[in-house]
Amino acid sequence: MAKHHVTTTVNGDPVEYLCESEQSLLDCLRDELDLIGAKEGCSSGDCGACSVLLDGRLVCSCLILGVEAEGKNVETIEGMAQGEELHPLQRKFLEHAALQCGICTPGVLVAAKALLAKNPDPTETQVRYWLAGNLCRCTGYDKIVRAVMDAAAEMRGA
Amino acid sequence: MRYEKPTTVEAASALLAGQGARVLAGGTDLLVQMKARVLSPDVVVDIKGIDATRKITKDASGYTIGAAVTGAELKEHPTLSKDWPGLVEAANLIGSTQVQGRASLGGNLCNGSPAADSVPGMIAAGAVATIAGPKGTRTLPVEDIMLAPRKLALTAGEFIVSFKIPARPAHGGDAYLRFIPRTEMDIAVVGCGVALALDASGTCTAARVSLGAVAARPLLVVDAGKALIGTKVDEAALAKMEAAARAACKPIDDKRGTVEFRIDVAGTLAKRTATIALERARKV
Numbered sequence A: 001m002a003k004h005h006v007t008t009t010v011n012g013d014p015v016e017y018l019c020e021s022e023q024s025l026l027d028c029l030r031d032e033l034d035l036i037g038a039k040e041g042c043s044s045g046d047c048g049a050c051s052v053l054l055d056g057r058l059v060c061s062c063l064i065l066g067v068e069a070e071g072k073n074v075e076t077i078e079g080m081a082q083g084e085e086l087h088p089l090q091r092k093f094l095e096h097a098a099l100q101c102g103i104c105t106p107g108v109l110v111a112a113k114a115l116l117a118k119n120p121d122p123t124e125t126q127v128r129y130w131l132a133g134n135l136c137r138c139t140g141y142d143k144i145v146r147a148v149m150d151a152a153a154e155m156r157g158a
Numbered sequence B: 001m002r003y004e005k006p007t008t009v010e011a012a013s014a015l016l017a018g019q020g021a022r023v024l025a026g027g028t029d030l031l032v033q034m035k036a037r038v039l040s041p042d043v044v045v046d047i048k049g050i051d052a053t054r055k056i057t058k059d060a061s062g063y064t065i066g067a068a069v070t071g072a073e074l075k076e077h078p079t080l081s082k083d084w085p086g087l088v089e090a091a092n093l094i095g096s097t098q099v100q101g102r103a104s105l106g107g108n109l110c111n112g113s114p115a116a117d118s119v120p121g122m123i124a125a126g127a128v129a130t131i132a133g134p135k136g137t138r139t140l141p142v143e144d145i146m147l148a149p150r151k152l153a154l155t156a157g158e159f160i161v162s163f164k165i166p167a168r169p170a171h172g173g174d175a176y177l178r179f180i181p182r183t184e185m186d187i188a189v190v191g192c193g194v195a196l197a198l199d200a201s202g203t204c205t206a207a208r209v210s211l212g213a214v215a216a217r218p219l220l221v222v223d224a225g226k227a228l229i230g231t232k233v234d235e236a237a238l239a240k241m242e243a244a245a246r247a248a249c250k251p252i253d254d255k256r257g258t259v260e261f262r263i264d265v266a267g268t269l270a271k272r273t274a275t276i277a278l279e280r281a282r283k284v
């Protein structure tokens, strides 16, 4: 079977890659496009380390086929900082020490950004439920939640 | 493996009639099973290129919900959550935010798990599936689609295009609850969907009670519904319904719960779910 030629947009840039039918979007990002920010934790939809936005929708890239990205808009952690300038969420994660090993962090940040785009003023409970699909073995979540709440407040100009 | 993305139901049925073909909707079950090598399809037929599987339409007779519409999209619909809150809540219990971005009603049903959360919600609401196949289109109530774990009443080449959800009755309400040992991200030990309708005096005129994870397939418990019809849904009627719900259970023992526990929870959950559906019906 010939490989699929996929044309898509990643972080605003038009890109093309070749992939096998069974290759996941996560594998395509990491192996074909060298975008290794999204991580593979479980490959079964449980951990959220592979979180990306597909046409603005938060999804696990491990459970999407690479071919499905054809004509779509993919956003990854690599598109979050503007050059050298960190996104407020990234800055607050550093300030609050909301990461230790950092494996979960790209997924958590992409998920948190999606939340704040939808709901700029979430309650702590809303943050916790929204991020329930992002597992972290290190931080115990409290610092992550605090960083997200603080970034939300800053972004609201509060 | 071959990947195909047809844009018509006819083309999809033709592909699905072939050897080793499998529907792909959100992929949140299919891809997990492919990676675990539980399934190794020769052809994956992505139905999301077919317009009818991806949209929600509303008319006087109710809603038509595409089989591949995601849980997140159900929740964002401007009126669906007002008319059928229980169904939307059931679908939104599936997995995480990420899973919600992909998981569909069609996939939840056709994965063939007795514990699928949206299925009792759909059964209670009276959802009917529109099925396309090589011989044309037919309809089947959702409670008649799953026969046993991983076994469906669909024949070769058939797939679900959409679900018809009736218009909500004037004084109608629905609800879905599941019992899990955690607060998020778990599989139902018992799930229960209830939809009921009242007349202007508050007497119940219709009621459908559905249970998940207590038998080899999600159940429509007709006797539980009957226990409410013609009553004011008072304590006595609810107690009768609770008993009917327990009587319908044929669960298994597993790590999530014993037979006795599941039967007991099913009754209690049915009562709680019916109480929420009743409150909602009284409010509209």
Ligand SMILES: Cc1cc2nc3c(=O)[nH]c(=O)nc-3n(C[C@H](O)[C@H](O)[C@H](O)COP(=O)(O)OP(=O)(O)OC[C@H]3O[C@@H](n4cnc5c(N)ncnc54)[C@H](O)[C@@H]3O)c2cc1C
Binding pocket: A044, A045, A046, B022, B023, B024, B025, B026, B027, B028, B029, B030, B031, B032, B047, B067, B068, B093, B094, B095, B096, B099, B102, B103, B104, B105, B106, B107, B108, B109, B110, B111, B112, B115, B116, B117, B118, B158, B159, B160, B161, B185, B186, B187, B188
């Ligand atoms: C982390 C995680 C958590 C989960 N939590 C829950 C949960 O709490 N509750 C729950 O119920 N489920 C849960 N699931 C399972 C899964 O997300 C749901 O069953 C989901 O609704 C499947 O929908 P899908 O569109 O992704 O289906 P797919 O994976 O695309 O398809 C599932 C199966 O159905 C078939 N199929 C799909 N659509 C059709 C159609 N229209 N016609 C015929 N056949 C079709 C496919 O061939 C496949 O065999 C979870 C999954 C993950 C990964």
Ligand code: FES
Binding pocket: A039, A040, A041, A042, A043, A044, A045, A046, A047, A048, A049, A050, A051, A060, A061, A062, A063
């Ligand atoms: S790697 Fe995708 S959810 Fe874990």
Ligand code: FES
Binding pocket: A098, A099, A100, A101, A102, A103, A104, A105, A135, A136, A137, A138, A139
């Ligand atoms: S920081 Fe290590 S898993 Fe989250």
